[in-house]
Ligand SMILES: [Zn+2]
C-alpha cells in the first residue's frame with residue numbers, strides 16, 4: 356500500500372524530527388503558554404520577585420541536605436495576554452532577576468525555556484514520535500546520525516519504547532504565579548522534578564536489536580524530554596540522539612541517576628482522553644510539517660525546528676539555521692556538514 360503523503364523512499368532524519376517535534380510542542384503546550392520568566396534562583400532561599408512570606412516547600416531544604424543542586428524558575432503568568440509567549444519574548448520585558456554570579460546567556464535562557472516546555476511531557480513527546488513512525492510508509496527509512504559521527508538507517512517499525520526510573524541530580528521548581536490574583540495563585544506542587552523520589556522516564560530505542568550486550572548494541576536512543584532535568588545531548592541540543600551505550604554511560608549520568616530496571620515496554624498509549632487528544636493534535640501538527648518537508652519545503656532550522664528559515668549553512672549550502680541558532684547548532688552540524696562544490 357502506498358502512502359500519498361510521503362514518497363515510498365522518504366528518509367526521515369531523527370535529528371530534524373526531534374527539533375520539529377519540540378518546536379511544535381512549544382507552540383502548542385498550554386501550561387506555560389502565557390508565562391514569562393522573571394527570576395532564576397539557584398540554591399538560595401531568597402526570592403526577590405515574590406513577597407517574603409512566601410516560602411519554599413520543605414522539599415527544597417531537604418534536597419540541599421541530600422546534596423542535590425536546587426534550581427527554581429519563577430514565571431509570571433498573564434492569563435489576559437492574547438499572544439502566546441515564545442522563546443523570543445520568554446524573558447520578561449522588565450528583565451529577569453538573577454543572583455550574583457548567574458548570567459542569563461542565550462543558552463541559559465534556552466535551558467529555562469525548554470525545561471518549562473518539556474516539563475512532564477516525556478511520554479507525550481515519545482508518543483508523538485511513535486505516531487509519526489506509524490504514519491510513514493513501511494518502505495520509508497529512519498536515519499539517526501549522532502554527534503559522535505555514528506549513523507544508523509532502519510525501518511520505521513524498528514522502534515522500541517524503553518522505560519525506567521531516574522533521580523535527577525538537580526531538584527527543579529517551576530513556580531508560576533499570577534500577579535493580579537496574588538500568592539494564592541502560586542503553583543508549587545505541579546511543577547517540581549527531581550525532589551528526593553525517582554521519576555518515570557521514557558525514551559525511544561531505534562534500530563534492529565543485534566546484540567544483548569550494550570557495547571555491541573547498534574541501536575540509538577532518542578530522548579525528547581532530557582531538558583526537563585536540565586540535560587542536553589552531547590552536541591548541546593535540547594534532546595538526546597545518541598548510541599544507546601553513549602546515552603546510558605555518557606549522557607544520562609551527567610544529569611540523573613538511573614534507579615530500577617530498564618524495561619522495554621509496549622507502545623505508549625496516553626490517557627485520559629484529553630491528554631491523548633493533546634498528543635494526537637501535536638502528532639498531526641508534526642506530520643503536516645513533515646509532509647511539507649517530504650514535498651520539498653526544507654525551510655526549517657535544523658537546531659530549533661522553527662519554520663520559514665532561509666539562511667543556509669555557508670559551507671554545505673544545504674542545512675538551514677536561524678542566525679541566532681547558527682553557533683549553537685554548529686557543534687552537531689560540523690560532524691555531518693559535507694561542503695559541496697570545490
Ligand atoms: Zn533556529
Ligand SMILES: [Zn+2]
Pocket residue numbers: 668669670671672673674688691692693
Ligand atoms: Zn553545513
